[in-house]
Amino acid sequence: MRTAVVVGAGVGGLAVAGALARSGWRVTLLERQDRIRSAGTALVLWPNGIRALQALGLGGGLDAIATGLAYHGVRRPDGQWLVQPRPQAGERVPVVVHQEDLHDALIAGLGEQVEIRTGVAVRGLRPASTDRPAVTTGRGVVEADLVVAADGAQSTLRPALAPASTVVSSGCAAWRAVVPWYRAPQLPPERISGEILGAGYRFVSASLGERGSAGGSSRGGIYWVATAAGASRPEPPATQLTLLRRWFAGWPSPVGELLAATEPADLVQAEVRELRPLPPSYGFPTGPGGVVLLGDAAHAMSHHLGQGACLAFEDAATLCAVVRDAVPGPRLADAVAAYSRLRRPRTVAMVRQSRRMAAVLQARGRLALRARDATLGTISPRLLGSVAATADRWSPPPS
Ligand SMILES: Cc1cc2nc3c(=O)[nH]c(=O)nc-3n(C[C@H](O)[C@H](O)[C@H](O)COP(=O)(O)OP(=O)(O)OC[C@H]3O[C@@H](n4cnc5c(N)ncnc54)[C@H](O)[C@@H]3O)c2cc1C
Incomplete structure (x- = not known):
């Protein structure tokens, strides 16, 4: 049986661990905290994130917990409208979910097949490119055909794979x-x-x-x-x-x-925080398998677009599709490389959009604000529209 180690039980790690297990992998999920917990607030899920969850087989659980997000436009603190909504016919609406509800659904999706080990902090990757991929913990080495680094923005595994990428405010x-x-x-x-x-x-x-x-x-x-x-x-x-x-x-x-x-x-x-620069690759063939970066470990970005978790679900759905029939050896190593080829351009585009959005949203100083207010009514609907269109333009790869 093919084996995977998923490092990190955030939304990305939970989603990919359950989906791999459902498609026949033996999965070990390692989480450094003493229990799996969510941040306890809420997340907006855009249509791409919803589609990714559906591809992962979690769409049914989502229907039971999601509330449609009514968009009422953008105002200034004096109450004046900067952008008033112009709903388009047939427009797909995002939903908002309580993170505890989402966590419950993701944990239910792990089923009986995933071995969950909490209180285990992964220290690094075993440094030998010809061996099977493996991570080291304080208690020994955990080997697998596939290692998924879903350990968040401050990833412990990333520095060995993408040393130039650092997390900045x-x-x-x-x-x-x-x-x-x-x-x-x-x-x-x-x-x-x-x-x-x-x-x-x-x-x-x-x-x-x-x-x-x-x-x-x-x-x-x-x-x-x-x-x-x-x-x-x-x-x-x-x-x-x-x-x-x-x-x-x-x-x-x-x-x-x-x-x-x-x-x-x-x-x-x-x-x-955000990652700068983004890692040059998200997939690292190693021996007969490989290591992949997923979620914030691969592409942490500011929250302005509300896309971080959505992209983590896209990563998970893409990874599951490309490894579905890949057996350890050249085919799995190729699938790991294919994952990076599919995910990197997409996330680079989204990070670029989030920085453009940050420049608009974080404008300060009288001149910058005047320029923002004067143009927001014309530029922002276009910017928002292009962001929404870019975000929406995703569907899971055929498996
Ligand atoms: C204010 C704010 C609002 C946001 N709103 C939205 C939104 O509306 N929609 C949206 O899509 N996104 C949103 N995001 C982004 C989203 O929260 C993140 O992108 C997402 O949670 C990342 O998930 P992840 O699983 O990749 O990482 P994380 O959630 O960071 O999970 C990483 C996990 O790995 C574990 N870990 C770390 N190191 C180790 C180790 N060495 N060994 C073992 N385990 C380890 C951690 O304990 C953690 O459980 C928002 C973010 C912020 C800050």
Whole structure:
């Protein structure tokens, strides 16, 4: 039986581990934390991410937990519209999911076949290009035909494969939370979803629906994500929340209500980071098999497009398709190289789009803001449209 080691049980690692196991691989999943846990907020899944999950056989689980994202356009902090939505006929809408719900669905997708080892921190790759691929842990060596490095932006395995790629700050920090409806009862549901852009600040909110509304298992609530230029804050969560309330004071509804309804324990802060340059390859044939980079380990990017997890699912679906019939030896090594050929141009294009978007979204200073506001109404729909079209333009390779 073909064997795979997946390093990292984030969304990318969970998705690929389950899908490989379902197509007949014996999979070992190694996670350094003592249990598999999600960030506990929410994710937007664009049509490409949804299609990837469907290709991985997880579409049914998604239907039960996803809420359609109503797009209400972009406003300035004074309430003036910068971009008003012009829905296109037949346009596919993104969905928003609670990360706990998504994790539950991905863990259910692991089935009985995946051996899960938590509390195991992988230290590196066994350095011998003619042997079977293998990773080293504090407890020994784990060999397999295929090693999947899904160990996130700060990947332990990547430096040996792509030493020039380093994680750098994108120049901003982000805070996220899911607020239960009962803490913001005065907010009418139609006012929840939207985006507001200020000078170096951005606030996006979306409804996750009532508990159980999308399907029997959804958790529900209101998701928001606030972005501010600068580094992440070292203060305790209660102080961070006070800062957020100060920075976003006077912004239009629902910002004030949502920040007032948020408790310090709800707050999840992230330093926004990206990989520069992207690794020259995502697939490294090794002996009779190979090592691949997947998800943020391969192409960490800022969250402005909401595409990081979607691309991780695309990676997983592509990898599963190319290795489906590949047996260890030249065919598996070729499949590993094919994975990189398929994934790299796609993710390079998406990273480029995310940087263009960052330049628009993070504009600061009076002149830059004036230019942004003057042009956003004309450029941004085009930019947003081209981003959406680029993101949408993906389908799983035939297996
Ligand atoms: C504010 C914000 C908002 C976002 N919103 C969206 C969105 O709306 N839509 C979207 O698609 N994406 C979004 N993203 C991006 C998305 O969260 C990431 O791209 C995605 O979570 C990456 O998943 P991953 O599995 O590749 O990595 P991770 O989630 O980082 O998982 C890596 C796993 O590997 C484990 N690990 C690390 N090192 C080791 C080791 N040495 N040994 C064993 N295990 C190890 C870690 O513990 C972790 O469990 C957002 C990101 C941010 C910061």
